[in-house]
Amino acid sequence: MLRFDRRLIHHFDWVMLLMLFLVSGMALANLYSSTWNGGASPIFFKQLYFSLFGVALILALISFDYKELQTFGYIMYGGIIILLLYTDFFVQGTIAGTNRWINLGFFRLQPSEPAKLILVIVLASWYARHEAGSGYGFRKLLIPGLITVLPFCLILIQPDLGTALMLIILFCSISLLVRVRWSTVVILICLGLAGASIGYKFFLKDYQRKRIETFLHPESDPTNQGYQIMQSKIAVGSGQTLGKGFLEGTQGHLHFLPERHTDFAFSVWAEEWGFAGSVFFLSCYFFMLLWGINIAMGARDKFGVLLASGLVILIFWQTVINLFMIMGFLPVVGIPLPLFSYGGSSLLTTIVSIAILMNIRMRSSVIQK
């Protein structure tokens, strides 16, 4: 299995690693501030250890050929479905009345996070193995559709609407990369809209419907959902051009910001570092993503291209959704900012994604020579 080429070392993706360190460094500094309580909080150290573990994980993940994932992905898919089933039906809900975590003692695993990554791998694998021909039709989309819908349903009943919808978004985005018949696309969009409206009416839980309603009419509910968005906008806006300074943000430190070290972590950053700091951060972040696109463009096989772009899509959509929420474009959805929000499952999933991108990069370069 291991056919390690010495030349690979020469083609190690230092750029991606540098960007990862840069973004993670900013994330850790921000976490230090957002959880600061007269001293560094244990949460900060926990995330620091996860980050170090993630870096070690990169070494392991670049040592094998990513093409192994084409078959290995299905095994992982089977594994994650079992974990999701276990989470849904055998874990008693503890946090906020939801069953999202499996307690491993040292670590609370949130299976829906790796599920997103595994779905990308499996979809890339499936599309790579099946020729598009004159374009995928309904019948050919049935299998990837089912592959998506199974974890979607399992995550939806946790309930975690945000992550579940993320799977649908990933399926749609990746499917748009491959050739799908236009007629099929149009029909699928119509079906999707119909499904969404029916789902909104009959399947959404009250709190989920309320979130959407609050987003549409923020003044109707000033203290809960709308309050969170409002406080986030105040935090971001009050940072002004140069920010209030490290550890000086009032919105975060006086607890006006909800979830300030998880979903709303970027609000703290924007408040303390201002427009200048935010632009710097986003530039690094998007450079990292564009570098991922570059990796996809450089890949020599269909699986490599689909997998690399799928991973970029995975990180990209979470980023956009999270930042749109923070800046008041979207209702409160529980999507973290990859690498930036506190949470071991999300952090490790993202680091693994980036390690796979580095893996693809190394092997495309080697083959090109």
Next chain:
Amino acid sequence: MKNIRKRNKWRSKAPAKTSQQSDGRQGAKMTKITQRDDGELDIIKKRVLVLSFVLVFFFGVLISRLWYLQVQKGEQFALLAENNRVRYVEVAAPRGNIFDRKGREIVTNRPSFNVVWSREDNRLDDQLLKKMARILDVDISVLLARIRKMENTPGHIPIRLADDIDWEKVAYIENNRLDLPGVKIEVVPLRVYHYDNLASHLIGYLGEINKKELKASKEGVYRGGDLVGKMGLEKIREFDLRGEKGRSYMEVNALGFEQKNLKGEEPLPGSDLQLTIDIDMQKIAEDIMTENDFAGAVVAVEVNSGRQLVLASAPTLQINEFVGGISHKAWNGMLENPHHPLLNKVVQGQYPPASTYKLVTAAAGLAEGVINSETVMYCPGHYRFGNRIYRCWKRAGHGAVNLEKAVAESCDVFFYQVGLRLGVDRLAEYAKKLGIGKKTGVEMEHEKGGLAPTSAWKKRRYNEVWQEGETLSVAIGQGFDLATPIQICMMTAAVANGGTLYKPMVIEKIFDSDGNLVSHKQPQVAQQFTGQGRNLRLIREGMKEAVNGRHGTGRAARLEGITVAGKTGTAQVVRLKQYKHLKEEDIPYKYRDHAWFTCFAPAENPKIAVTVLVEHGLHGGSAAAPVAKAVLEKYFEGSVKKMPEVSVVRLSRQEKELAAN
């Protein structure tokens, strides 16, 4: 790259079969990058390139949004963030204290603990409301009513859920503050009345500021819910007493807990008032009036300065009824009370001055020379004027009467004739000189001026010509004559001090909150009744006889060791035939005569003047004089031995009759 793409393009045109064939010829390394993929790979890569544009587009959107929020609207959001974290808190200033002339506390403050809920910090949900109702031990509807009352006020003003809660509740709320977000304890100074209702008409009470008062006040001085003086000195001296509110800017966190004080000003307590009142004397006066169930007024003044020692109106106000707003029922009860507790009888009660007015008539007659010390008139018990008979109160008559005897025994016939000789207008002129018919200017609200009638006044008021017969009534203080107790007291003081009419003084000194003297009031002369030293001495002799003489009318005011000089008065309320033959006790309360007694002491060197009015008290000598005596006794306490109680048995029949007038 370019090269590869060109080749791919060409290959995609080739039939699939050919590419499959060529596939087989490829080396082992190339098996996985199948050439049949090339056409499809090209399309996918094109789309990935599009994806990079999508990325750049969203990056642009995010940066624009950040620009809008942070740079364009940054200042507004910075302001919102400041509002979020900074709470403006007003701290009530302790009101000034009120002391008596000897520096004894009458009204001070103590801290009271109120429960307030800050709407900005937390929404009051049902659960919290239920918790608060349980802690405060009130019905939930009480809390809801208070919240509803404040619904239309700006959100930064906290709502008061409970006032003046006890220590146990304060401790409980403080210990559980983490479970009660937005709920706070507010410390507010509360008035303490050390002598309950003592001098309540003078001091007044506090009440919540109303909309009219709020509108009339300067911006920023008051806000809704503040307590302001509603009556008495509390109202008149509001400016001195209120002090200045403290203001502080507190940093709070999202739960409303205060983190640190950013900046602020301590409240400036109000100024203290030292009154001229003597609480011992005031208390004696009020107690006697209450014990006897008297309605009326007691006024005592230093004759040489106008410093008021007693300003009592009976019955006193029940101050407790007014704290926190008086109930409709209590208010109506006061309105319907025949003793009219709401009326400050010292300045608002106007009564016929009756025989006390004879001092004015005597002074006028002497000054105008229509009588002198040698003038003697004969009193047969009545005086015929025109076709009417005017009676003296003593049916048998006083016989030959000079001025001294006329004052001492209150002979009506003597004064009828003095009045006639003077005429009503000259009489009124002297009444005014002695302060009757004119407001004294004492610091009490809604003072009435009384009335010293003139012919011009009658013409103006009733458009009628003055009848000479009416002058007879006016000369003995009946008819149109009206005076307030404080006017009679100031007049008596003027007679006692040789003709100086002082302006009544209530406040001696004002101290600021640090105890520095801000203002020390000096006696003010209202007017001078000059060149009457000899004449007034004659009147004083008569007054001395009235108390000390064998036939004096005011013998009930005699003091051992101190010579008291005084004048009684019995003011007719109505003259109704149907009551004429009834015994006094059978006349309905509201038709009984008012009793006056006014006096000064010591007669040789006057220091204090005391006036007592008992509404419907029947006889000045019996009802009013003992009250004056008690006040005098208190004043001279220590300087003289207390006089043994006069037993009723020792009074002769004649004395009783005398005491009746």
